[in-house]
Amino acid sequence: MSTRRLIVDVDTGIDDSLALLYLLASPEAEIVGIASTSGNVPSAQVAANNLNWLGVCDAPDIEVALGAHAPLVAPLRTTEDTHGPQGVGYAVLPDAGRVLSGRNAATMWAELVRARPGEITGLVTGPLTNLALAIREEPELPRLLRRLVVMGGAFNHPGNTTPTAEWNVSVDPEAAKEVFDAFSGLPEGRRPVLCGLDVTETIEMKPHHVRRLAREAGSTPAEIISPDDGPEVRSTASNQVIRHMSDAIRFYMDFHRTHDQGFLAHMHDPFAAAVALNPGLARTRPATVDVELHGRLTRGTTVADWVGHWNRDPNVDIAVSTDPVVFFDDLIDRVGRFAKSVG
Numbered sequence: 608m609s610t611r612r613l614i615v616d617v618d619t620g621i622d623d624s625l626a627l628l629y630l631l632a633s634p635e636a637e638i639v640g641i642a643s644t645s646g647n648v649p650s651a652q653v654a655a656n657n658l659n660w661l662g663v664c665d666a667p668d669i670e671v672a673l674g675a676h677a678p679l680v681a682p683l684r685t686t687e688d689t690h691g692p693q694g695v696g697y698a699v700l701p702d703a704g705r706v707l708s709g710r711n712a713a714t715m716w717a718e719l720v721r722a723r724p725g726e727i728t729g730l731v732t733g734p735l736t737n738l739a740l741a742i743r744e745e746p747e748l749p750r751l752l753r754r755l756v757v758m759g760g761a762f763n764h765p766g767n768t769t770p771t772a773e774w775n776v777s778v779d780p781e782a783a784k785e786v787f788d789a790f791s792g793l794p795e796g797r798r799p800v801l802c803g804l805d806v807t808e809t810i811e812m813k814p815h816h817v818r819r820l821a822r823e824a825g826s827t828p829a830e831i832i833s834p835d836d837g838p839e840v841r842s843t844a845s846n847q848v849i850r851h852m853s854d855a856i857r858f859y860m861d862f863h864r865t866h867d868q869g870f871l872a873h874m875h876d877p878f879a880a881a882v883a884l885n886p887g888l889a890r891t892r893p894a895t896v897d898v899e900l901h902g903r904l905t906r907g908t909t910v911a912d913w914v915g916h917w918n919r920d921p922n923v924d925i926a927v928s929t930d931p932v933v934f935f936d937d938l939i940d941r942v943g944r945f946a947k948s949v950g
Protein backbone atom coordinates (compact mmCIF):
# COMPACT_ATOMS: atom_id res chain seq x y z
CA MET A 608 0.00 0.00 0.00
CA SER A 609 1.64 3.26 -1.07
CA THR A 610 1.48 6.24 1.28
CA ARG A 611 -0.63 9.23 0.25
CA ARG A 612 0.71 12.44 1.82
CA LEU A 613 -1.99 15.04 2.33
CA ILE A 614 -2.52 18.65 3.27
CA VAL A 615 -6.07 18.93 4.51
CA ASP A 616 -7.72 22.37 4.44
CA VAL A 617 -10.98 22.38 6.37
CA ASP A 618 -13.63 24.62 7.95
CA THR A 619 -14.55 22.04 10.63
CA GLY A 620 -17.65 21.66 10.44
CA ILE A 621 -19.54 18.43 11.04
CA ASP A 622 -18.83 16.75 7.71
CA ASP A 623 -15.26 18.11 7.80
CA SER A 624 -14.96 16.31 11.16
CA LEU A 625 -15.94 13.01 9.61
CA ALA A 626 -13.54 13.64 6.72
CA LEU A 627 -10.73 14.07 9.26
CA LEU A 628 -11.76 10.90 11.09
CA TYR A 629 -11.85 9.02 7.80
CA LEU A 630 -8.31 10.11 6.92
CA LEU A 631 -6.96 9.46 10.42
CA ALA A 632 -8.50 6.00 10.11
CA SER A 633 -6.83 5.31 6.75
CA PRO A 634 -3.48 3.53 7.04
CA GLU A 635 -2.35 4.74 3.61
CA ALA A 636 -2.98 8.42 4.47
CA GLU A 637 -0.31 10.56 6.05
CA ILE A 638 -1.66 14.00 6.96
CA VAL A 639 1.32 16.36 6.86
CA GLY A 640 -0.63 19.49 7.78
CA ILE A 641 -4.12 20.70 8.58
CA ALA A 642 -5.09 24.22 7.49
CA SER A 643 -7.97 25.83 9.38
CA THR A 644 -10.13 28.04 7.20
CA SER A 645 -13.00 30.32 8.18
CA GLY A 646 -16.30 29.10 6.78
CA ASN A 647 -18.77 27.04 8.75
CA VAL A 648 -17.36 28.74 11.87
CA PRO A 649 -14.52 31.28 12.29
CA SER A 650 -10.99 29.96 11.73
CA ALA A 651 -9.99 30.10 15.42
CA GLN A 652 -12.90 27.78 16.28
CA VAL A 653 -12.05 25.59 13.28
CA ALA A 654 -8.47 25.29 14.53
CA ALA A 655 -9.66 24.41 18.04
CA ASN A 656 -11.96 21.75 16.59
CA ASN A 657 -9.12 20.27 14.53
CA LEU A 658 -6.79 20.11 17.54
CA ASN A 659 -9.51 18.65 19.73
CA TRP A 660 -10.46 15.95 17.22
CA LEU A 661 -6.78 14.96 17.08
CA GLY A 662 -6.96 14.70 20.86
CA VAL A 663 -10.15 12.60 20.86
CA CYS A 664 -8.52 10.28 18.31
CA ASP A 665 -5.25 10.05 20.21
CA ALA A 666 -3.60 11.01 16.91
CA PRO A 667 0.06 11.86 16.45
CA ASP A 668 1.18 15.48 16.67
CA ILE A 669 -0.02 16.66 13.26
CA GLU A 670 0.61 20.34 12.46
CA VAL A 671 -2.57 22.44 12.64
CA ALA A 672 -2.25 25.97 11.22
CA LEU A 673 -4.59 28.93 11.62
CA GLY A 674 -5.95 30.46 8.44
CA ALA A 675 -7.11 33.93 7.46
CA HIS A 676 -10.01 35.21 9.52
CA ALA A 677 -11.98 36.46 6.51
CA PRO A 678 -12.35 35.76 2.79
CA LEU A 679 -10.15 37.63 0.27
CA VAL A 680 -12.73 40.34 -0.47
CA ALA A 681 -16.11 39.55 1.06
CA PRO A 682 -16.94 39.87 4.74
CA LEU A 683 -16.95 36.57 6.64
CA ARG A 684 -20.20 34.62 6.79
CA THR A 685 -20.50 31.59 9.05
CA THR A 686 -23.28 29.05 9.45
CA GLU A 687 -23.68 27.91 13.04
CA ASP A 688 -27.30 26.99 12.31
CA THR A 689 -25.98 24.21 10.02
CA HIS A 690 -23.02 23.02 12.11
CA GLY A 691 -23.78 24.00 15.70
CA PRO A 692 -22.49 26.77 17.95
CA GLN A 693 -18.93 25.41 17.84
CA GLY A 694 -19.09 23.74 14.43
CA VAL A 695 -19.39 20.21 15.79
CA GLY A 696 -23.14 19.97 16.25
CA TYR A 697 -24.28 18.81 19.69
CA ALA A 698 -20.78 17.54 20.51
CA VAL A 699 -18.59 19.32 23.03
CA LEU A 700 -15.05 18.13 22.40
CA PRO A 701 -12.67 18.00 25.36
CA ASP A 702 -9.81 20.50 25.16
CA ALA A 703 -6.86 18.49 23.86
CA GLY A 704 -4.27 20.91 25.21
CA ARG A 705 -2.52 20.74 21.83
CA VAL A 706 -0.95 23.89 20.37
CA LEU A 707 -1.29 25.58 17.02
CA SER A 708 1.53 25.78 14.50
CA GLY A 709 3.70 28.89 14.59
CA ARG A 710 3.12 29.47 10.87
CA ASN A 711 -0.13 30.50 9.24
CA ALA A 712 -2.10 28.18 6.97
CA ALA A 713 -1.03 29.77 3.67
CA THR A 714 2.65 29.63 4.59
CA MET A 715 2.26 26.05 5.77
CA TRP A 716 0.73 25.07 2.40
CA ALA A 717 3.51 26.81 0.45
CA GLU A 718 6.40 25.51 2.54
CA LEU A 719 5.18 21.91 2.77
CA VAL A 720 4.55 21.68 -0.97
CA ARG A 721 7.93 23.25 -1.79
CA ALA A 722 9.68 20.79 0.51
CA ARG A 723 8.09 17.75 -1.17
CA PRO A 724 7.54 18.59 -4.85
CA GLY A 725 5.15 16.23 -6.61
CA GLU A 726 4.37 14.26 -3.46
CA ILE A 727 1.46 15.97 -1.75
CA THR A 728 -2.25 15.70 -2.46
CA GLY A 729 -4.21 18.75 -1.34
CA LEU A 730 -7.75 18.26 -0.03
CA VAL A 731 -9.88 21.36 0.51
CA THR A 732 -13.29 20.93 2.13
CA GLY A 733 -13.89 24.58 3.00
CA PRO A 734 -13.63 27.94 1.25
CA LEU A 735 -10.48 28.29 -0.86
CA THR A 736 -9.16 31.39 0.93
CA ASN A 737 -5.95 29.93 2.31
CA LEU A 738 -5.10 27.98 -0.80
CA ALA A 739 -5.48 31.19 -2.85
CA LEU A 740 -3.19 33.00 -0.41
CA ALA A 741 -0.70 30.13 -0.58
CA ILE A 742 -0.63 30.36 -4.38
CA ARG A 743 0.09 34.10 -4.10
CA GLU A 744 3.01 33.10 -1.85
CA GLU A 745 4.16 30.24 -4.12
CA PRO A 746 2.83 30.66 -7.68
CA GLU A 747 4.30 27.26 -8.65
CA LEU A 748 2.12 25.50 -6.06
CA PRO A 749 -0.32 24.03 -8.61
CA ARG A 750 2.59 22.36 -10.38
CA LEU A 751 4.31 21.29 -7.16
CA LEU A 752 1.23 19.52 -5.86
CA ARG A 753 0.60 15.95 -6.91
CA ARG A 754 -3.16 16.48 -7.11
CA LEU A 755 -5.85 18.73 -5.67
CA VAL A 756 -9.29 17.52 -4.60
CA VAL A 757 -11.90 20.12 -3.65
CA MET A 758 -15.38 19.81 -2.18
CA GLY A 759 -17.04 22.74 -3.87
CA GLY A 760 -19.42 23.97 -6.52
CA ALA A 761 -22.74 22.92 -8.00
CA PHE A 762 -22.76 22.16 -11.70
CA ASN A 763 -25.88 20.59 -13.18
CA HIS A 764 -27.47 20.96 -9.78
CA PRO A 765 -29.07 23.65 -7.57
CA GLY A 766 -26.99 25.46 -4.97
CA ASN A 767 -27.31 25.04 -1.21
CA THR A 768 -26.55 28.65 -0.28
CA THR A 769 -28.24 30.59 -3.08
CA PRO A 770 -30.40 29.01 -5.79
CA THR A 771 -27.23 28.41 -7.83
CA ALA A 772 -24.23 28.65 -5.48
CA GLU A 773 -22.63 26.08 -3.17
CA TRP A 774 -21.42 27.14 0.31
CA ASN A 775 -17.62 26.75 0.02
CA VAL A 776 -17.45 28.74 -3.21
CA SER A 777 -20.12 31.20 -2.13
CA VAL A 778 -18.21 32.20 1.03
CA ASP A 779 -15.11 33.21 -0.94
CA PRO A 780 -15.82 33.35 -4.69
CA GLU A 781 -12.69 35.42 -5.43
CA ALA A 782 -10.51 32.75 -3.82
CA ALA A 783 -12.20 29.96 -5.76
CA LYS A 784 -11.68 31.82 -9.03
CA GLU A 785 -8.02 32.49 -8.23
CA VAL A 786 -7.45 28.82 -7.47
CA PHE A 787 -9.26 27.46 -10.54
CA ASP A 788 -7.41 29.96 -12.75
CA ALA A 789 -4.05 29.07 -11.19
CA PHE A 790 -4.65 25.36 -11.80
CA SER A 791 -5.35 25.92 -15.52
CA GLY A 792 -3.02 24.31 -18.02
CA LEU A 793 -2.34 21.07 -16.16
CA PRO A 794 -2.38 17.83 -18.15
CA GLU A 795 -4.98 15.09 -17.83
CA GLY A 796 -4.44 13.16 -14.61
CA ARG A 797 -3.13 16.24 -12.79
CA ARG A 798 -6.20 18.47 -13.03
CA PRO A 799 -8.03 19.22 -9.76
CA VAL A 800 -10.99 16.99 -9.00
CA LEU A 801 -14.09 18.95 -7.97
CA CYS A 802 -16.65 17.15 -5.85
CA GLY A 803 -19.72 19.34 -6.17
CA LEU A 804 -23.23 19.02 -4.80
CA ASP A 805 -24.27 17.00 -7.87
CA VAL A 806 -22.50 14.03 -6.30
CA THR A 807 -22.06 14.91 -2.64
CA GLU A 808 -25.81 15.24 -2.13
CA THR A 809 -26.11 11.57 -3.14
CA ILE A 810 -23.97 10.73 -0.09
CA GLU A 811 -26.83 10.52 2.40
CA MET A 812 -25.84 9.38 5.86
CA LYS A 813 -28.75 7.87 7.78
CA PRO A 814 -29.21 6.62 11.36
CA HIS A 815 -28.52 3.02 10.30
CA HIS A 816 -25.04 4.05 9.11
CA VAL A 817 -24.25 5.51 12.55
CA ARG A 818 -25.59 2.35 14.20
CA ARG A 819 -23.34 0.18 12.01
CA LEU A 820 -20.32 2.39 12.66
CA ALA A 821 -20.81 2.09 16.41
CA ARG A 822 -21.24 -1.67 16.14
CA GLU A 823 -18.01 -1.99 14.12
CA ALA A 824 -16.28 -0.01 16.87
CA GLY A 825 -17.60 -2.38 19.53
CA SER A 826 -19.35 0.55 21.18
CA THR A 827 -22.24 -0.12 23.58
CA PRO A 828 -25.19 0.31 23.86
CA ALA A 829 -26.49 0.17 20.26
CA GLU A 830 -26.21 3.71 18.90
CA ILE A 831 -29.76 4.67 18.00
CA ILE A 832 -30.32 8.24 16.95
CA SER A 833 -33.79 9.48 16.28
CA PRO A 834 -35.55 12.62 15.07
CA ASP A 835 -37.49 12.47 18.35
CA ASP A 836 -34.33 13.08 20.40
CA GLY A 837 -34.46 16.62 21.72
CA PRO A 838 -31.50 18.99 21.51
CA GLU A 839 -30.61 18.15 25.13
CA VAL A 840 -30.05 14.44 24.38
CA ARG A 841 -26.42 13.23 24.23
CA SER A 842 -24.93 9.95 23.11
CA THR A 843 -23.99 7.48 25.85
CA ALA A 844 -21.73 5.43 23.58
CA SER A 845 -18.92 3.70 25.43
CA ASN A 846 -16.50 4.57 22.63
CA GLN A 847 -15.41 8.23 22.82
CA VAL A 848 -14.90 8.67 19.06
CA ILE A 849 -18.38 7.28 18.38
CA ARG A 850 -19.92 9.35 21.19
CA HIS A 851 -18.67 12.71 19.88
CA MET A 852 -19.16 11.77 16.25
CA SER A 853 -22.75 10.69 16.87
CA ASP A 854 -23.58 13.94 18.72
CA ALA A 855 -22.12 15.91 15.82
CA ILE A 856 -23.94 13.95 13.11
CA ARG A 857 -27.33 14.04 14.86
CA PHE A 858 -27.24 17.85 14.77
CA TYR A 859 -26.53 17.73 11.02
CA MET A 860 -29.45 15.33 10.53
CA ASP A 861 -31.73 17.64 12.52
CA PHE A 862 -30.61 20.51 10.28
CA HIS A 863 -31.39 18.57 7.11
CA ARG A 864 -34.76 17.50 8.54
CA THR A 865 -35.76 21.06 9.34
CA HIS A 866 -34.88 21.94 5.74
CA ASP A 867 -37.24 19.26 4.38
CA GLN A 868 -34.49 16.88 3.29
CA GLY A 869 -35.32 14.08 5.71
CA PHE A 870 -33.55 12.80 8.84
CA LEU A 871 -30.22 12.32 7.09
CA ALA A 872 -27.03 14.24 6.50
CA HIS A 873 -25.17 14.93 3.26
CA MET A 874 -21.58 13.85 3.86
CA HIS A 875 -19.97 16.15 1.30
CA ASP A 876 -16.49 16.34 2.83
CA PRO A 877 -15.87 12.68 3.73
CA PHE A 878 -16.68 11.84 0.12
CA ALA A 879 -14.02 14.29 -1.12
CA ALA A 880 -11.58 12.78 1.40
CA ALA A 881 -12.26 9.32 0.02
CA VAL A 882 -11.70 10.60 -3.53
CA ALA A 883 -8.37 12.11 -2.43
CA LEU A 884 -7.22 8.62 -1.44
CA ASN A 885 -8.94 6.78 -4.26
CA PRO A 886 -9.82 8.96 -7.29
CA GLY A 887 -11.40 5.90 -8.94
CA LEU A 888 -14.31 6.21 -6.50
CA ALA A 889 -15.84 8.98 -8.63
CA ARG A 890 -16.59 9.00 -12.32
CA THR A 891 -15.39 12.38 -13.58
CA ARG A 892 -15.77 14.56 -16.67
CA PRO A 893 -13.31 17.26 -17.72
CA ALA A 894 -14.64 20.81 -17.92
CA THR A 895 -13.54 24.42 -17.78
CA VAL A 896 -14.82 25.98 -14.61
CA ASP A 897 -15.06 29.65 -13.77
CA VAL A 898 -16.75 31.50 -10.94
CA GLU A 899 -19.32 34.26 -11.30
CA LEU A 900 -18.15 37.20 -9.20
CA HIS A 901 -20.54 39.96 -10.17
CA GLY A 902 -24.04 38.60 -10.79
CA ARG A 903 -26.66 40.27 -8.62
CA LEU A 904 -28.38 36.88 -8.23
CA THR A 905 -25.58 34.52 -9.21
CA ARG A 906 -22.44 35.66 -7.36
CA GLY A 907 -20.49 32.58 -6.25
CA THR A 908 -21.99 30.30 -8.89
CA THR A 909 -19.60 27.82 -10.50
CA VAL A 910 -20.11 27.81 -14.26
CA ALA A 911 -18.88 24.73 -16.10
CA ASP A 912 -18.15 24.80 -19.82
CA TRP A 913 -18.39 21.12 -20.79
CA VAL A 914 -18.11 21.51 -24.55
CA GLY A 915 -15.58 24.28 -25.28
CA HIS A 916 -17.78 27.39 -25.74
CA TRP A 917 -14.98 29.48 -24.24
CA ASN A 918 -12.15 27.90 -26.27
CA ARG A 919 -10.28 27.26 -23.03
CA ASP A 920 -8.78 23.90 -22.13
CA PRO A 921 -10.42 21.99 -19.27
CA ASN A 922 -8.98 23.10 -15.92
CA VAL A 923 -10.76 20.56 -13.68
CA ASP A 924 -12.30 17.10 -13.59
CA ILE A 925 -15.81 17.25 -12.15
CA ALA A 926 -17.14 14.27 -10.21
CA VAL A 927 -20.39 13.30 -11.92
CA SER A 928 -21.36 10.02 -10.25
CA THR A 929 -20.37 7.46 -7.64
CA ASP A 930 -21.71 4.46 -5.77
CA PRO A 931 -22.77 5.70 -2.31
CA VAL A 932 -23.08 2.11 -1.00
CA VAL A 933 -19.41 1.44 -1.76
CA PHE A 934 -18.49 4.73 -0.12
CA PHE A 935 -20.43 4.02 3.10
CA ASP A 936 -19.19 0.43 3.39
CA ASP A 937 -15.62 1.72 3.17
CA LEU A 938 -16.24 4.59 5.62
CA ILE A 939 -17.92 2.34 8.18
CA ASP A 940 -15.19 -0.25 7.90
CA ARG A 941 -12.34 2.24 8.29
CA VAL A 942 -13.77 4.58 10.90
CA GLY A 943 -15.38 1.73 12.89
CA ARG A 944 -12.12 -0.20 13.08
CA PHE A 945 -10.19 2.99 13.94
CA ALA A 946 -12.62 4.03 16.68
CA LYS A 947 -12.29 0.55 18.19
CA SER A 948 -8.50 0.92 18.31
CA VAL A 949 -8.79 4.32 20.05
CA GLY A 950 -11.38 3.08 22.57
Ligand code: BDR
Nearest residue numbers: 620622623732774775875
Ligand atom coordinates in the same frame (compact mmCIF):
# COMPACT_ATOMS: atom_id res chain seq x y z
C1 BDR B 1 -19.97 22.33 2.12
O1 BDR B 1 -20.41 23.41 2.95
C2 BDR B 1 -20.09 23.16 4.28
O2 BDR B 1 -21.10 23.60 5.14
C3 BDR B 1 -19.81 21.69 4.40
O3 BDR B 1 -18.86 21.47 5.42
C4 BDR B 1 -19.30 21.32 3.02
O4 BDR B 1 -17.89 21.48 2.94
C5 BDR B 1 -21.15 21.80 1.34
O5 BDR B 1 -21.67 22.81 0.54
Ligand code: CA
Nearest residue numbers: 620623732733
Ligand atom coordinates in the same frame (compact mmCIF):
# COMPACT_ATOMS: atom_id res chain seq x y z
CA1 CA C 1 -16.59 21.89 4.94
